[in-house]
């Protein structure tokens with residue numbers, strides 16, 4: 082038997098058991114066709130670095146589900162992985178290169194990719210290690226990286242299939258261009274910031290008469306790309322101008338004035354400049370109106386040759402120069418302050434430019450249709466349900482997805498161009514010749530795919546698709562996709578679309594969305610605010626189980642979590658409480674070993690002491706409740722209930738009463754103590770895996786060999802509720818006993834009775850009197866009440882006794898003043914307090930009579946004063962009653 086240390090040392094315990102679980106292969110499920118597996122594919126963290134609290138929450142919630150299902154005997158697969166995180170990773174490595182005075186262009190594509198791999202391999206190890214510290218019981222033998230050969234093949238296969246179906250096309254569209262990253266980024270990757278800028282009113286002279294048209298813009302330099310001025314056809318102010326032409330100042334291009342009903346007559350002057358090359362709305366209009374499209378920017382954000390004399394200038398320098406030239410010519414009519422939202426690159430914070438560009442797109446509408454049906458038809462449930470509406474709303478208005486990125490790090494687009502015949506070869510495996518003319522001179526598209534393209538295939542690509550593997554047949558569709566609500570569109574929606582498209586089946590049955598972690602005050606955690614809590618540091622300081630407890634207890638799906646030192650301390654305190662309670666049980670078992678079969682016999686014995694019947698009844702109710710909560714994804718509430726049971730009912734009451742009985746030989750509480758400890762440890766294991774394993778193994782050593790059969794709590798059966806144990810009568814009696822003890826303790830505290838002092842008490846009850854009387858010793862010991870009498874109400878002594886009377890639900894407690902307090906001193910105390918309260922009452926009454934105060938002060942302040950007054954009046958009444966009792 083191993084000696085159990087006095088205090089819980091998480092670090093050592095955690096490492097020991099994680100290694101043990103790994104060695105035993107518990108994380109790898111056995112494929113068993115007779116059983117339905119439970120499967121979670123881990124959202125792959127970006128390979129860009131340290132895990133944050135969001136990852137800790139994800140890992141904890143998924144581990145809770147996986148451990149729970151594993152203990153229920155289901156083959157439970159949790160497949161871990163890491164995402165190459167295209168743009169995010171490339172930006173990080175580029176920054177490292179910049180520190181060395183290098184950039185990717187100097188290095189060249191091949192060397193640059195080598196550098197990225199070097200860095201990625203280091204980073205991956207650290208991510209794995211951090212997951213292991215969190216206790217994540219994922220199947221490391223199946224770990225995947227998005228750039229591994231199999232997932233990469235899945236990516237190419239999916240691309241080619243969509244292309245062949247006409248669902249991937251190349252086209253000119255307005256995309257968001259980041260001049261720093263020099264790539265297109267998707268709408269979702271753009272961060273909108275509200276800024277105060279200017280609205281410039283520019284005059285465009287008419288081409289063949291006097292006068293001008295004034296247009297308003299926030300980006301004056303884009304006038305260089307204008308191909309029309311548009312007005313609303315119903316706008317009487319401009320009727321005569323439609324069909325005429327204006328000349329763009331400086332560059333002299335002549336453009337038409339057109340009518341289009343999309344123009345909002347209330348914006349600016351009512352006449353708007355049309356810049357199809359740099360505005361999505363204008364681009365749409367240009368297609369309708371057959372206007373030319375001009376791109377005025379180089380990839381790095383400088384002006385290109387279309388800008389005439391401004392060519393080569395940075396876009397912001399150009400803006401100032403354009404404004405100066407307009408002003409000089411008397412063509413800058415006015416400048417107004419203007420609040421508007423401007424898109425920035427989510428990775429590097431550079432202001433993005435909407436611009437026309439040739440890119441690859443997925444035609445999403447046909448894919449969205451099936452994905453909508455999967456949710457409205459009930460095949461996929463979203464938890465919490467309120468996100469269903471958000472999902473459907475987005476899917477119904479979805480736009481084509483730009484999937485090409487001008488990056489080097491990622492999956493190369495499987496398209497080869499032939500300069501000889503100008504055709505494309507689109508194929509999964511690298512071709513050696515053009516599929517059209519057979520030329521060997523072919524060039525692969527330089528672009529890579531949006532990271533989210535490979536993420537969208539994650540549930541099936543990790544299981545082997547496009548091959549029909551055993552894993553794919555057995556584990557797909559998966560059970561739950563657990564992730565943050567902030568990536569519902571980026572990721573979840575796209576997995577549903579691509580899963581259905583590629584496999585013909587949904588990727589998962591349930592989407593579980595967790596909230597965001599905020600700081601203790603509810604503020605977003607950010608490096609700028611300095612309120613970021615690093616999970617590694619939290620583990621060092623409080624232990625993994627405490628961190629897991631802190632991020633999940635009492636939380637509910639989809640709601641944000643406020644986390645700070647208080648919750649972590651609560652987690653550590655709970656671990657210590659469990660440790661101490663368990664140590665007590667262990668020492669008791671060492672002193673009085675229980676006989677073989679004692680635990681099994683518990684259910685059969687009916688003549689148990691009432692507190693045994695009570696704790697087993699409460700435990701059964703707890704198990705039934707936990708099962709229901711877990712089935713409904715209410716893990717935080719389940720954990721809270723287990724915590725409350727263990728701390729409150731088990732430690733504070735059952736163990737305290739059991740201590741009294743341990744000195745006796747009849748009815749040892751040890752089998753119930755051991756049984757309850759074993760059961761609660763198993764209930765709690767999915768939430769706090771390390772301390773529960775450590776304590777459970779110690780318990781196992783101290784019980785007869787046949788008691789706990791499993792080799793580890795991780796594969797021990799999850800407790801199943803037994804309604805037979807539910808015992809309403811025992812609950813009623815014990816609730817009453819607890820209430821009696823509690824009320825005497827409160828009275829002692831209120832009247833400042835010294836802790837060691839015994840006081841006399843008399844309990845009167847009706848139908849529960851015989852049962853309560855049996856618990857006299859517990860009441861005596863725990864309330865420090867002696868002599869104690871438990872009588873039935875008709876035996877109630879004469880009314881004139883000088884005593885404090887406590888009226889409870891099922892009983893009345895009478896505490897004679899004599900012996901409890903010094904009557905003279907107590908009277909003086911009560912009288913003093915009465916006089917203070919009297920003064921407060923008259924002060925408040927005076928105040929509330931003051932018409933000026935009542936009419937001028939905010940209603941809430943007046944109400945508060947009224948509440949205070951009522952509170953004092955109630956207190957006065959109580960004090961008077963107590964005084965009367967004393968007299």
Ligand SMILES: [Zn+2]
Nearest residue numbers: 259262426429
């Ligand atoms: Zn950028």
Ligand SMILES: [Zn+2]
Nearest residue numbers: 499502515518
């Ligand atoms: Zn060719």
